Amino acid sequence: IMDNINAKYVSQKISKTRWRPVSHSSLQHPEIFSTGSWDNEDNKISFWSISSNGGSGMDDGFEGDPQLLCEHRHDGDVLDLQFLDQDRVVTASSTGAVTVFRHHQNTQTISISQHWPRAHRYSCDNAPCTGVVCSSPEIVTVGEDGRIIIFRADQEGVIRVIENADSSTIHAVTYLRTTEILTVNSIGQLKLWDLRQQSNSPSQILSLSGDRVPLHCVDRHPNQQHIVATGGQDGMLCVWDVRQGNSPFSLMEAHSAEMWEVHFHPTNPDHLFTCSEDGSLLHWETSTQSDMPSFMQGGRNNSMISRSAMAPAGGNQSLISAWLNGDTSKGRLETTHMLPSQTLSVNSLDVLGQCLVCGTDGEAIFVNRHVPV
Known part of the structure; x- marks a missing residue:
């Protein structure tokens, strides 16, 4: 695994990293990704290429080394970053602003095409915008102020604000389907919102029983829209079926510190x-006899715990854990460490095709172009 990694050291802490979408028709490989930085004197949004002809040719790096295409100053920390389409990305800023940047590929320049300053705010101060999700032209953001805001990339005004969506910080948001979103907050709750309703209250609330552990990230299963995965401050990976009950379907001990992002392939x-504050990036693979991934097998009460999920430094041995209840042949989960042993936080990851990219507080970007999926 480690041999396939290209590391690029940059003079900034990377908070977010995302692949540019590839068109399904062309079956092309991902080539361009974007990063955002945080906690630096001047933060930036940058575009990189991993295609061998993408670089200037002056950089005598290895083939596949990320080459910087262009960058643009970003006001505040980049707290989230999502592609709206092939040419535009949307950022969520610690200043509360939401910005749409356009990448001009013919000139390798970046311009601002929309900017909503202080979209998230308190009465007397800015409130960080913590998350953004896009379904072009629609953009949905969440913030520390407990607001959910809906924009359109082609309109200057705000389309809709759900004012008191949450009394605590909303940390992340994802679409469940085109008219429904799901948010996670700092007191361990998932909330479903039906955007067709004018109501300012969620259609459903799920939570980790009694724990109130802050949830930092959420991702929806790409084919089964009722299945979502979350990660939080305690490093646990939770998989939920929003149709069944109000508590997680399975719990896995994934990391020894905050989990910052979770992504289904x-x-x-x-x-x-x-990926986590503990400096690790894990690849979880279910191998099952049925068509249904083991994330979704067994009853709601079956919880699976991987006790030894922290491999010794430098080790990347696979760890196998099966469902505690029921037939272990039904579902196996294998966990692989994807990075050499790290000391600083892995803040963000994205995976597309066989390509994985992640960014760290060690001012490094890691790219793996041969992920075994």
Whole structure:
């Protein structure tokens, strides 16, 4: 695994990293990704290429080394970053602003095409915008102020604000389907919102019983829209079925510190990836006899715990844990460490095709172009 990694050291802490979408028709490989930085004197949004002809040729790096295409100053920390389409990305800023940047590929420049300053705010101060999700032209953001805001990339005004969506910080948001979103907050709740309703209250609330552990990230299973995965402050990976009950379907001990992001593989969701403050990036793979991934097998009460999920430093041995209840042949979960032993936080990851990219507080970007999926 480690041999396939290209590391690029940059002079900034990377808070977010995302692949540019590829068109399904062309079957092309991902080539361009975007990063955002945080906690630096001047933060930036940058575009990188991993295609061998993408670089200037002056950089004598290895083939596949990320080459910087262009960058643009970003006001505040980049707290989230999502592609709206092939040319535009949307950022969520610690200043409360939401910005749409356009990447001009013919000139390798970046311009601001929309900017909503202080979209998230308190009465006397800015409130960080913590998460953004896009379904072009629609953009949905969440913030520390407990607001959910809906924009359109082609309109200057705000389309809709759900004012008191939450009394605590909303940390992340994802679409469940085109008219429904799901948010996670700092007191361990998932909330479903039906955007067709004018109501300012959620259609459903799920939570970790009694724990109130802050949830930091959420991702929806690409084919089964009722299945979502979350990660939080305690490093646990939770998989939920929003149709069944109000508590998680399975719980896995994934990391020894905050889990910052979780992503199902977009086309092969038997594979899931998590990254953490503990400096690790894990690849979870379910191998099952049935068509249904083991994330979804067994009853709601079956919880699966991987006790030894922290491999010794430098080790990347696979760890196998099966459902505690029921027939272990039904579902197996294998966990692989994807990075050499790290000391600083892995803040963000994205996976597309066989390509994985992640960014760290060690001012490094890691790219793996041969992920075994």
